[in-house]
Amino acid sequence: MTFTPPGPFTTRPTLRGTFGMSASTHWLATAAAQAVLERGGNAFDAATAGAFVLHVVEPHLNGPGGDMTGVFVTARDPGTPVVLMGQGPAPAGATPEHYRSEGLDLVPGSGALAAAVPAAVDAGLLLLRDHGTWELSAVLEFAIGYARDGHPVLGRVGATIAAVSELFREHWPTSAELWMPEDRIPAEGDLVRNPAYARTLERLVHAGSAESSRQARIDAARREWREGFVAQAMVEFVQTPHRHSSGTDHVGVLALGDVAAFEAGYEAAATVEFRGHTIAKTGPWGQGPALLQTVAILDGFDDDHLDPSTERGAHTILEAQKLALADREAYYGDTDVPLGYLLSAEYAASRRALITEQASHELRPGRVPGHTPFVPPLRTEYVPPALANDDGGTRRRAHGAGSGVGEPTVLATGETRGDTCHIDVVDRWGNMISATPSGGWLQSSPAIPELGFCLGTRLQMTWLEPGTPSTLTPGKRPRTTLTPTLVLRNGTAVAALGSPGGDQQDQWQLPYLLRTIVGGYTPQQAIDAPTFHTTSMPGSFWPRTWEPGGAVVEDRLGEDVIAGLERRGHRITRAGDWTLGRLSAVVRDPLTGVLQAAANPRGAQGYAAGR
Template identity: 90%
Template sequence: MTFTRPDPFTTRPTLQGTFGMSASTHWLATAAAQAVLERGGNAFDAATAGAFVLHVVEPHLNGPGGDMTGVFVTAEEPGKPVVLMGQGPAPAAATPEHYRSEGLELVPGSGALAAAVPAAVDAWLVLLRDHGTWELQAVLEYAIGYARDGHPMLGRVGATIAAVSELFTEHWPTSAELWMPGGRIPSEGELVRNPAYAQTLERLVEAGAPGSTREARIEAARREWREGFVAKAMVRSVQKPHRHSSGTDHRGVLAMDDFGGFEAGYEAAATVEFRGHTIAKTGPWGQGPALLQTLAVLDGFADEYLDPSTELGVHTILEAQKLALADREAYYGDTDVPLDHLLSAGYAAERRQLITERASQDFRPGRVPGHEPFIPPLRTEYVPPALANDDDGPGLRGTAGAGVGEPTVLASGETRGDTCHIDVVDRWGNMISATPSGGWLQSSPAIPELGFCLGTRLQMTWLEPGTPSTLTPGKRPRTTLTPTLVLRNGAAVTALGSPGGDQQDQWQLPYLLRTIVGGYTPQQAIDAPTFHTTSMPGSFWPRTWEPGGAVVEGRLGEDVIAGLERRGHRITWAGDWTLGRLSAVVRDPRTGVLQGAANPRGAQGYAAGR
């Protein structure tokens, strides 16, 4: 092993067993998923149960009105990774012309104009129908119980509510009623309830009760979600003008036909080979292939260049990520993306030659024959015209912050985004990595009869024409949600992922390098210090960036960080335990031994198994 040896101390052990492993960003979701495994359910039953619990216990990071993506394999086809596609498209009336007629330069970061068609619930129900074994009622009983009877509130939920409390009380009274009962923000550990969401889930179960088969009952619940009381309530909710992050009031554009015209489903995974492993991600309507491009570039370096604990390794990784993320902006979207070329060995070799001993501060997408790269407007900090003083100019001012850790939420409702994650593997070899997000409590006004709000994924589109991710009715916004599946010798061996918006793959990459190349155990790799670049346009409103920026955990060491600064990286120190919230489950196909690990940062994510 040529990597820096891992610290023998870990914050917790890498769990080992043979029965089943669950890991997620909240202990209650992990416990619910593991309880399903213990009662005979498979990985897909368990992941679905855990995901609905995440809607309840991490409402600042995801919700039923949001989206999700997953990558999974079945025990019957352990070498065939499949993408679970739960990213909804732009509504039919969501045109750049409409948004510009509303006086907007960007799709807002909060408010119903930023809502894509909600897709997370439909995706989980599709997975449960096709690959699960449990009845919907049994799967949802954990989430229903926590919503109806209460769960201890996280301190971070209260901090998020506090950040937008003025917005709630002045402009979003339904959100104030749901999240600030009696005009008070619940304290950390206080038992909080969401009876409206419990009733929503119960009504979905009831809608499927007359069905003749398990699959028919789940399908009836899907219809109720997409065509019945849920869709109708969501459409009604957008009709009233309300405050957006632009500082102005607007109606949303979601309509019943948008719900009826969309269904979640499955897609083939995008893959690359790296050091004897196959890495599987979403297609380029997500940011996942940027990780694949980064690995393809790094694969041409000797191992000493890939160590995320050394100055040389961190520098090389950051520079490779900048190149891949520039291509993400230039080419990715729900459109014709030249992915075969972008993932080819020849293209990776071309890009590799651009990495020198100095940090680049330029935006450098590659050249692809027959394709013109989109060069986005490069903002340092965006001030909405409605909020800017006359002397502030057209909305640019100052330098952007790092936007790290939990969602960066301003009084306007702006968030730089964050999410949840869950991984499950069962004793039969079914394995899934899934990343639910969107529909944050700070996204848009709460819908009182449903107990949740709409998401804001359309903020990842551009209003400029001709870009690969221009706002287009019926097209999916390019999502940041990016779960990972790793295969070796034709069988899945690892499911992993992390919250973090643009940082999700950046934080997963050191894990992959440390475990595949460096020989770290899963928990050692998750505990190890990490970093990311901010040297690309952010995916979230207001789409700012910091040329040459790199955010690091102090545990990388003063010498390493000083060396990075000498190379030209603009360093932001983010504390010792602040970056990355990974979880992972592992299976050895030869022995059947399973492993599980989860992030200690924030004392919230946990793994469980036996």
């Protein structure tokens, strides 16, 4: 091993067995998924059950009104990674002209104007229909039970509600009624219920009860979601003006035709080869290929430059990430992206040559023949027009601004905001999936009382400027940050992993990949190890700011390493010892059938289970 050896202590063991493994960002979702495996379900039954549980137990991190993407392989074809596409597009009425007519120069970070067509539920039902084995009623019984009968709430849920309680009381009364009954913020361990969401799921199950086949029953539930009571309630509710993160009131633009027209689907994965492994991600309508570009750049360095625990390794990784993320801004979106060129060895070599011994403070997209790179407005501080005095000074703070309305999730201090969830499952037959549910956080927009959830805010990742690869465009998907990962070796899937974290998701997954593939770490050792990320790129979330040369590090990286990074010109923010990265992972050895699983200890929330 040429990497810095991992410490002798891990927070948990790397689980090992041969039956099945589940890992997620909440122990109840992990337990539900593992219970499905124990009762004969496969990885896709289990992942779907766990994902719906996450809607209930992590409502500050995801919801039914949000999105979900996944990457998976089946036991029948373990060498072909498939993307589960659960990212909804912009509604027909979501045009830059409309938003500018509302006095906005950015898509808000909260409120219904930021809502893409909800896609998480349809993605889960599609996966279950095509690759699962269980009936919908059995898969949803876990989520229905927790929503109807209650579950002990996380302290972080209460903290999030407290952060937006003024917004709820003054502007979002339906959210106050759902999340602050009797004007009381739930304390950690309180049994909280969401009977409206339980009824929503029960009605979806009932919609297919008269059908004669399992597939038809699931399809009937999908139609009820897209065309029945769910779609009608969502569309009717957003017609009432409500407060957005801009500090101004607006109605939404989601229409029945938008919801009815969308269906989740499958796509081929984007891949690169690295040190004898294939890394599989979503296409460039998500940020996943930025990890692939980073890996391609790093592949040209020797192992000494790839150790995240050293000054040289951390510096090299940060600089490679900046280059890849600059290209993300310049070229990625639901459009014609020159991905083959961006992932080519020749292009990676040209980008690698830009890395010096000093930290860059510039946004440096590459040059692609026939394409003009988009350089977004580079804001280091954002003041919404509605909140600025004539001299440009801040008059007051928007309700909800900076109070849990976005997914950057980890502020410079390491403090968490609204975020994302993740789940990984592998079964004894070799089915394996990595899935990232997100959006529709309880702080996204006002709760729809009949449904028990709110809409998401994914459109905040688009620009109102014309001619960019991610300009807000009706029918086009916003460039999502959701980025699950699958790893293959010798043509067979061997690992599924992912993390919450907005722009940091791939940045936190990269050290895991380097430490396991190059450094020989076990999954739990790699998850426990100290990590870092760059903030030297425009953020994907409102208010779309950046910090030139910024790098956020865990203090456990070490005084010498941190001081060395500062000497190289990185603008360091210390985030504490255990704050960055919330990964989970499952692993399978195709030769022996031995399975492994590991989960993040940060926040005392994520867990793995298996045998």
